Amino acid sequence: EIDVSGLPKHQRAPFGRDLMGIKGVGCVNCHGLKGQRALGAQVIDLTHTVERLQPAYFKELLLDPQATQTGTMMPPLFAGRKKADQEIEQIWTYLKEIDQNRLPDGLLRTDDFELKPEKAGKPIVFRTFLSGAGTEAIAVGFLEGVNAAFDSRECRWRIAWRGRFLDAMSTWDDRFCTPAEPLGEGVTDLSTAFPGPATEAEFLGFRLDEKGVPTFLYEAGGQSFEDRVEPDGTGTGLVRRLKTGKEESTQSFQLP
Numbered sequence: 006e007i008d009v010s011g012l013p014k015h016q017r018a019p020f021g022r023d024l025m026g027i028k029g030v031g032c033v034n035c036h037g038l039k040g041q042r043a044l045g046a047q048v049i050d051l052t053h054t055v056e057r058l059q060p061a062y063f064k065e066l067l068l069d070p071q072a073t074q075t076g077t078m079m080p081p082l083f084a085g086r087k088k089a090d091q092e093i094e095q096i097w098t099y100l101k102e103i104d105q106n107r108l109p110d111g112l113l114r115t116d117d118f119e120l121k122p123e124k125a126g127k128p129i130v131f132r133t134f135l136s137g138a139g140t141e142a143i144a145v146g147f148l149e150g151v152n153a154a155f156d157s158r159e160c161r162w163r164i165a166w167r168g169r170f171l172d173a174m175s176t177w178d179d180r181f182c183t184p185a186e187p188l189g190e191g192v193t194d195l196s197t198a199f200p201g202p203a204t205e206a207e208f209l210g211f212r213l214d215e216k217g218v219p220t221f222l223y224e225a226g227g228q229s230f231e232d233r234v235e236p237d238g239t240g241t242g243l244v245r246r247l248k249t250g251k252e253e254s255t256q257s258f259q260l261p
Contacts, residue, residue: 018106021099024092026110030082032096033111039103041112048078055101067093118173119188122146127217131171136184137192138163143211144185145219146170149236151243151260152189157208160223161201162234165243166192167260191261198258199234199245202226 025032027044037043037050054063062073068089070079083089099106107118122129128147135142138154142163146152153165168189202225209222220233231248237257245256 017095017098018102019099020092021095021097022106022109024096025099026112028110030092031111033109035079038108038112041108044111051100052103055097060097063097064090064093067096119169120146120171120173122148122170128219129170130211130213130217130219131173132157133171133173134184135164135171136186137194140184143219143221144171145234147218147236149238149240150189151236151241152187153195153234153243154187155221155232155234156201157221159201160206160208160221160225160230160232162195162199162232162245164192165195165258165260166190167241193260195258199256202230206230 023029025038027033032051034044035048037047037052039052040050058066066073066079067083068081070077070081083093086092120129120131126148128145131144131146133142133144134140135144135154138144139156139158141156141158142154143157144152144154151165151167152170154163155161156163164187166187166189168191170188171185172188173185202223204226206223206225209224211219211221213219218233218235220231223230223232228249233246234243236242237244239259242257242259245258247254247256
């Protein structure tokens with residue numbers, strides 16, 4: 006049977022993805038994934054492999070396809086490979102975790118990683134390492150085409166920008182540690198327009214309203230804060246509502 010217990014989790018799926026791509030054993034030459042067509046002859050899509058096959062059969066099939074499945078056109082791709090057992094386990098794990106990983110090389114499209122609120126039909130709230138907002142940023146992309154990023158480490162709004170939201174490619178694979186970059190225009194610092202707490206703060210998470218707009222919750226200086234930013238209706242502006250105890254203040258900001 007397939008046993009992946011000895012493989013570090015952060016390596017299993019990414020290595021399996023690499024193996025399936027055009028620089029690996031080339032599964033994508035004949036097999037599609039998640040609706041993306043194969044590069045050559047079209048045979049079965051592998052998206053639901055782990056639901057259809059038992060792991061032991063999957064391993065036997067890849068090690069000796071002709072003996073396991075009569076009439077298959079699959080070549081013995083793993084014949085003579087010293088780490089064939091481990092590589093097949095990595096491919097199985099990638100297919101098992103496919104919704105958490107990007108597609109193999111050869112099936113990738115550059116727009117696969119762009120986060121689009123208009124496509125989602127609601128605001129997108131995305132935790133990431135973001136340029137200008139730090140390693141613990143929470144970016145919010147709104148349907149109106151304005152975006153903002155909250156620094157959950159320091160509990161303050163960092164940047165805002167217009168237009169396209171984010172490309173998540175650099176954060177999709179945990180082997181990468183480069184910051185994501187805002188895709189739009191007019192990236193602007195918010196530290197003056199929407200100042201943060203004067204003392205050290207503790208982030209308590211966020212809640213979403215019925216429209217999907219987040220309110221960030223934190224404590225600082227013995228007080229509880231509810232901090233919310235959303236579009237002001239102009240297409241280029243944001244309004245912040247900051248609630249502390251029974252007091253609530255409103256601040257506005259127009260992007261350049």
